[in-house]
Amino acid sequence: MLRQFWERGPRRDPNTIAYVVLLVAAIFFPILVNVITGGNSSSIMTVAADAGVYVLLAIGLNVVVGFAGLLDLGYAAFFAIGAYTYAFLASDHMRVTPLGEPIHVSFWIVLVIAMFVAASFGVILGAPTLRLRGDYLAIVTLGFGEIVPRVFRNAAGWTSGVNGISALDIPSLPLWLQGPWSGDPFAVVPDFKIISSIGYYAIMVILVIICVILVRNLQRSRLGRAWMAVREDEVAAAAMGVNTVAVKLLAFSIGAAFSGFAGTYYAGKLSLVSPENFGFSVSITILVMVVLGGMGNIPGVITGALLVYYVIFVLLQQLPEFAVNFVTSIGLGGLVKSSGDYPGIAEFISRLKFLVFGLILVIVMLVRPQGLLPSRQREQELQKGVKEDTVIEDVNAETT
Amino acid sequence: MGTIGEAVRRRRSGLRAGVAGRILDFALIAIIAAFLILLGTKVVAQGGSFFVQILTFAVANGGIYALIALGYTMVYGIIELINFAHGDVFAFGAFLSGSLLPIFGLREGGAFTPVSAVALLAVFALTMLACAFLNISIERIAYRPLRHAPRLAPLITAVGVSFFLEGALFLWKGPSNVHYPNILPNAGFELFGATIGVKDLLVIGISLILMFALGLFVQRSRLGKAMRATAQDRDAALLMGIDIDRTIAATFFIGAILAGAGGTMYGLYYNTSVFDLGFSAGLVAFTAAVFGGIGNIYGAAIGGMVIGMIRTFWDGYFDSAWTDVMIFTILILVLIFRPTGLLGMRVPEK
Numbered sequence: 001m002l003r004q005f006w007e008r009g010p011r012r013d014p015n016t017i018a019y020v021v022l023l024v025a026a027i028f029f030p031i032l033v034n035v036i037t038g039g040n041s042s043s044i045m046t047v048a049a050d051a052g053v054y055v056l057l058a059i060g061l062n063v064v065v066g067f068a069g070l071l072d073l074g075y076a077a078f079f080a081i082g083a084y085t086y087a088f089l090a091s092d093h094m095r096v097t098p099l100g101e102p103i104h105v106s107f108w109i110v111l112v113i114a115m116f117v118a119a120s121f122g123v124i125l126g127a128p129t130l131r132l133r134g135d136y137l138a139i140v141t142l143g144f145g146e147i148v149p150r151v152f153r154n155a156a157g158w159t160s161g162v163n164g165i166s167a168l169d170i171p172s173l174p175l176w177l178q179g180p181w182s183g184d185p186f187a188v189v190p191d192f193k194i195i196s197s198i199g200y201y202a203i204m205v206i207l208v209i210i211c212v213i214l215v216r217n218l219q220r221s222r223l224g225r226a227w228m229a230v231r232e233d234e235v236a237a238a239a240m241g242v243n244t245v246a247v248k249l250l251a252f253s254i255g256a257a258f259s260g261f262a263g264t265y266y267a268g269k270l271s272l273v274s275p276e277n278f279g280f281s282v283s284i285t286i287l288v289m290v291v292l293g294g295m296g297n298i299p300g301v302i303t304g305a306l307l308v309y310y311v312i313f314v315l316l317q318q319l320p321e322f323a324v325n326f327v328t329s330i331g332l333g334g335l336v337k338s339s340g341d342y343p344g345i346a347e348f349i350s351r352l353k354f355l356v357f358g359l360i361l362v363i364v365m366l367v368r369p370q371g372l373l374p375s376r377q378r379e380q381e382l383q384k385g386v387k388e389d390t391v392i393e394d395v396n397a398e399t400t
Numbered sequence: 401m402g403t404i405g406e407a408v409r410r411r412r413s414g415l416r417a418g419v420a421g422r423i424l425d426f427a428l429i430a431i432i433a434a435f436l437i438l439l440g441t442k443v444v445a446q447g448g449s450f451f452v453q454i455l456t457f458a459v460a461n462g463g464i465y466a467l468i469a470l471g472y473t474m475v476y477g478i479i480e481l482i483n484f485a486h487g488d489v490f491a492f493g494a495f496l497s498g499s500l501l502p503i504f505g506l507r508e509g510g511a512f513t514p515v516s517a518v519a520l521l522a523v524f525a526l527t528m529l530a531c532a533f534l535n536i537s538i539e540r541i542a543y544r545p546l547r548h549a550p551r552l553a554p555l556i557t558a559v560g561v562s563f564f565l566e567g568a569l570f571l572w573k574g575p576s577n578v579h580y581p582n583i584l585p586n587a588g589f590e591l592f593g594a595t596i597g598v599k600d601l602l603v604i605g606i607s608l609i610l611m612f613a614l615g616l617f618v619q620r621s622r623l624g625k626a627m628r629a630t631a632q633d634r635d636a637a638l639l640m641g642i643d644i645d646r647t648i649a650a651t652f653f654i655g656a657i658l659a660g661a662g663g664t665m666y667g668l669y670y671n672t673s674v675f676d677l678g679f680s681a682g683l684v685a686f687t688a689a690v691f692g693g694i695g696n697i698y699g700a701a702i703g704g705m706v707i708g709m710i711r712t713f714w715d716g717y718f719d720s721a722w723t724d725v726m727i728f729t730i731l732i733l734v735l736i737f738r739p740t741g742l743l744g745m746r747v748p749e750k
Contacts, residue, residue: 071555128736135482136735138555139686143728146683154721231550280679284563291556351574354567361560362542365553381550 060258074145082263118260294371466704487682493663
């Protein structure tokens with residue numbers, strides 16, 4: 001019945017329901033956690049806010065992969081650029097660089113600056129490569145994703161190398177009304193430092209909402225339709241007067257901007273950046289989120305991000321311990337110890353991450369290329385390609 | 401199909417070939433010249449024997465990269481897919497041969513007799529075959545069902561397979577470097593004050609033989625002809641009675657044979673491997689394939705040699721922490737200045 005309702009019932013966008021569900025969940029989640037843990041929710045809320053970073057990243061990558069159909073394998077590079085932008089502009093670190101003067105810019109301003117910085121790098125990288133075939137972009141972004149952390153690591157004079165930059169400014173609000181809700185007497189506090197995990201969660205939810213509205217509007221704009229046209233048939237789009245290079249470049253740099261945005265938030269929350277946090281596996285994690293959730297569909301991508309985040313950062317962290325207990329309890333205690341190449345079951349399971357990522361990508365593309373919560377248009381396109389596999393038909397399609 | 405689009409594109413590329421193209425060509429020549437001059441001063445400063453030593457490393461290194469690059473370029477030439485998993489097939493070759501050596505009685509420190517040469521040959525053959533079967537299974541499972549899907553789909557499965565293989569190697573040997581038995585004799589001879597070892601000769605020799613054999617195969621054999629035809633126009637080849645599926649599988653098979661040989665030689669030469677070896681080596685080899693002109697096997701061989709040499713020279717004469725940054729910069733520069741590569745064919749946009 002639910003399926004019927006979903007597929008035929010509302011003639012409007014089924015996404016509306018998904019948005020409402022997600023919003024309600026976002027609002028009630030902290031309350032629920034607070035009730036369950038008995039007021040001791042801060043560690044879970046920290047994890048939830050971190051998950052939000054990945055939601056932002058997935059929404060941004062969705063613009064590139066889902067809307068414009070370009071494969072970006074170095075998305076973490078822009079994330080790193082955003083994080084380092086905050087580290088440079090909002091800490092004492094600049095004192096020890098050749099510049100010699102510390103810079104302290106407000107978190108909220110850096111958010112915007114980082115967007116533009118990341119977008120500019122997107123343009124620099126995209127301009128030469130987007131003129132070429134789509135797959136070149138994949139490999140160039142792959143290289144870029146490898147290079148950026150390496151540059152941050154090697155240019156130790158500016159970035160402190162492997163040690164990273166720590167003690168970044170804590171994001172603060174210029175004005176805040178204190179009251180019984182935070183357990184304090186009423187007061188107006190200037191320059192309020194955000195330290196509580198619930199505060200970060202709230203900021204994250206607001207940022208995600210802003211981004212969703214932005215991206216949704218973009219998708220429905222002239223630009224969004226141009227993205228769709230380029231994705232489906234670039235030659236036809238060009239013939240219809242779409243400037244394909246400019247349109248692709250916009251998708252690429254807008255995606256990069258979101259990544260920079262998320263990077264700043266990440267740096268502000270963690271108060272630390274290190275070149276080790278932005279490797280290829282981060283880019284792949286985000287890609288898995290987008291592909292699993294449903295390329296081109298915003299609620300799908302958000303769901304995918306939350307799901308993958310939960311599996312990787314919560315479930316897979318607890319699983320080794322669980323497996324050890326389970327194996328011991330059923331009398332196979334021998335599996336716990338390591339022998340030869342076999343590292344023992346706990347280590348074995350924690351090594352599964354890469355394998356699982358690879359499997360998800362392959363299986364989703366083969367079995368359900370449209371993802372868990374598909375975009376309707378994307379579903380048609382992706383299914384069409386898989387179902388029609390007679391080559392003769394294809395010849396006709398190309399010659400007519 | 402899309403005649404207006406074609407016309408627009410031809411006009412654009414025509415413009416590019418004019419004034420802008422000439423400026424870009426000059427800029428490229430200027431960049432190369434600047435690099436060579438810088439390198440030249442360093443070479444003179446460091447002396448001749450060091451140069452010969454580095455040159456030997458460079459040629460051996462280039463041979464290995466050329467073997468990997470050939471696999472990328474053949475697959476790209478025939479189905480226009482970047483086979484991301486190819487680098488990991490190479491890494492699998494290194495891991496597998498490293499585990500096979502002790503089984504065939506080749507141990508570190510043991511004397512290298514004619515018997516061990518035969519055993520080494522057997523390890524080579526087994527590794528190459530295993531890699532080949534791995535690669536055709538990848539093609540069968542992950543690429544063939546998506547041959548008519550949007551381009552993005554096989555690209556994503558390619559990344560997925562690459563990550564899967566990396567994960568499997570990670571599961572097998574863990575995160576740290578794995579020692580590869582050093583079985584070859586350390587003997588060598590002196591040339592201009594540099595030592596040229598058995599290893600260097602073996603790697604250079606085998607890679608040259610394999611490349612020569614591949615060239616012969618593609619040019620002379622029936623299957624090679626079928627491969628060239630399929631690369632040129634798949635539908636026409638089909639109408640001429642060529643079994644497309646078989647030809648594509650054969651391409652993957654041969655590409656992986658070269659990667660398997662490359663992996664074994666990498667292990668023998670460097671005596672170490674690591675689970676994400678395929679990722680870094682694959683990126684370099686792909687750069688080499690693009691540099692030589694993707695889709696062109698001679699281009700890939702030359703590109704692999706050149707990129708391997710550039711890498712080694714940079715390692716020897718400049719700061720090795722920046723080597724990968726440099727390689728990537730080359731990739732970008734080639735794509736800006738000469739997207740078709742050194743010997744590239746014009747790849748039609750489909």
